[in-house]
Amino acid sequence: MHAWPASEVPALPGKGRDLQIHDTATQGTITLAPGPVARIYVCGITPYDATHIGHAATYNAFDLVQRVWLDTKRQVHYVQNVTDVDDPLLERALRDGHDWTELAERETALFREDMTALRMLPPQHYIGAVEAIPGIVPLVERLRDAGAAYELDGDVYFSVESDAHFGGVSNLDAEAMRLLSAERGGDPDRPGKKNPLDPMLWMAARPGEPSWDGGSLGRGRPGWHIECVAIALDHLGMGFDIQGGGSDLAFPHHEMGASHAQALTGEFPMAKAYVHAGMVALHGEKMSKSKGNLVFVSALRRAGVDPVAIRLALLSHHYRADWEWTDDVLAEAVARLERWRAAVSRPDGLPADALVEEVREALANDLDAPAALAAVDRWVDAQNASDGDDESAPGLVSRTVDALLGVAL
Template sequence: MQAWHAPQVPSLPRPDSGFNPVRVHDTASGELKVVGPESGTARLYVCGITPYDATHMGHANTYVSFDLLLRAWRDQGLDVHYVQNVTDIDDPLLERANATGVDWVALAEDQTELFRTDMRALNVVPPQNYIGAVESIPLVVDLLHKFGSDSVYQLAEEPRDWYFAVHSDPDFGQVAGLDEETALKIFAERGGDPERAGKRHPLDCLVWQLERDGEPAWDSPFGRGRPGWHIECAAIAEHFLGSTFDVQGGGSDLAFPHHEMSSSEAVVATGEPFAEAFVHAGMVGLDGEKMSKSKGNLVLVSKLRAAGTDPMAIRLALLANHYRSDWSWTDALLVEAEQRLDAWRQATGLSAALPADDVIAEVRTAMADDLDAPRALSAIDTWAAASLAVDGDDTDAPALVTALADALLGVRV
């Protein structure tokens, strides 16, 4: 599967004093953690969309958030191997296709292309590997062959689906840190089947679903069927990034069960640790409620763009909130972002301005400190306001701040 066109990311002068290592909040430990190597290649996996509806602000917030991490790593001279999946076969997609009378393949292709268009507009750097669930089926089968009968088992009664025994991983539960009662409740709410008869434990999760009437299926040694959601990401990450990589990312609603279970599956199959850090973006609401497809309370990137909103204003509205905070979208937030963008463009359009060294250093410090975009925005605000208020004499500064805003924040001014 093809990703979207990669934007040109400008380079900034390297600091004489060197870089602060990038630290982000690791959900598993509950602490800030240095992520990425000192040199070489940083490896990032971010869970992608299930393409049955358009990109809303919750999606945009997640992918812009991890774009910040990628840009911070690249600014420090690291290569980044970024992988993202597309769950282009799953129950919600099939349900939407049936409800609308659209072929499920056509629906997935159409919504994936809309997502690509939105990401391009928001200046998000694409993944190096953009992998659909359908094309990952051979990888899932390969990974399933690595399990023993104590960790993956087939139900005795029809339909004889295959399940992963979560407690075959002694450390199961370390990602989200939930007690079992809470875990069972969330598992049921987020696509799990704790009440299904024949499972060894209510939290055991589906890894291969046998064919159902009227649903797509593929041949495999485990029977004709299709992969479960969690094993899809485990297989893709393990194949493209190796058994252990730097960051597993996604929205905070993926910490459990998705990241918990995909991590345990990979650990049991390979005998190696999975991600060094589990990093989660906050939830975006509208009028105090979580924005979600099921509730229908969506603010769509594509509709804002169609109405003439500058995508860079949308991106600035997202960046005004710390990536792991929960917040609500408002019209006022977008107006503030448009005003901020206008001020930045006025200041960077000057023939000369105040020197840029301090603002570059402050933005770099903010981004290394848990991707603190609001602090970075404030630093550029201060420089822009001061440069518009006084006659600066640094003719290089406007171009440097233009490059800074794009290189580290992804904002084209």
């Protein structure tokens, strides 16, 4: 599966700072200092309702991570999946009378278009669950053969008790995990499971549903968590720098994925930092497919909204915050974009070297994009109120917000 085109990232003078970021597992801020190549895995979409503002906010956060690392003169190895076979996708296809593969392909293509328009840097490896099945099957077999998994009526489940570190990503108690498992695709009440929290690794073929050859597992399809584990281990290995996604993925998805990987390899941790973006609401409720209260990037674009303004709207909120999308949020972003473009369109202006460092410092401090925007706002206000004579300043400001914020002026 192919990703989307990469926009050029301008080079800035000097060098950026190492990233300090909030780690869900330790519940504190840690400093990441990768080697020459920084490694990041971000969980992708299940392609049946793409791309809503909640999606865009999440991928914007991890786009900033890439830009901070690139500014430190590192390379970035970024991997993202597409869960192109799963119960929600099949249910939506059945409800709407569509072929599930056509639905997945159409929504994935729309996601690519939106990511391109928003100038999100693409992953080096963009892998669908279906194409990952040949690598998933051996992992499930290894877990089963090692006693870390067991069969139940043809399905294969992972035993959470096989990983001594289980629970260390989300830091939730057993009852909270059980409730979230039931809400987020698990089956804690299924009779015969060793532990209610045990997640499915391989689902035996069901009538009328797609299935693949699973070798000794029989025909079926993979569970949700093992999909990302197989892709991450194949392309990044253990101990990569960031496992990222929305905050609703901390449990069960990232918790289970970490335990799968740790049981498979005997190494700990799967990722050095587990980083989660906040949820976006609309009309007082979390924006979600199940509620149907979605604002789509593609619909905004069709209505004539500049994608750069959409990106500025996302950047105006801290990535970890839960916030609400409103018409005012977008209007403020449109007005900010107009002010910024007017300020850099002048032939000269106020020196901007200090601004570069302010933006760098803000983003290195747990991706504080609102602080970065405020720094640019101050330069713009000063620029509009004075007669600077630095001919290089407007260009430097343009390159800075492009390189570090993904905002093209």
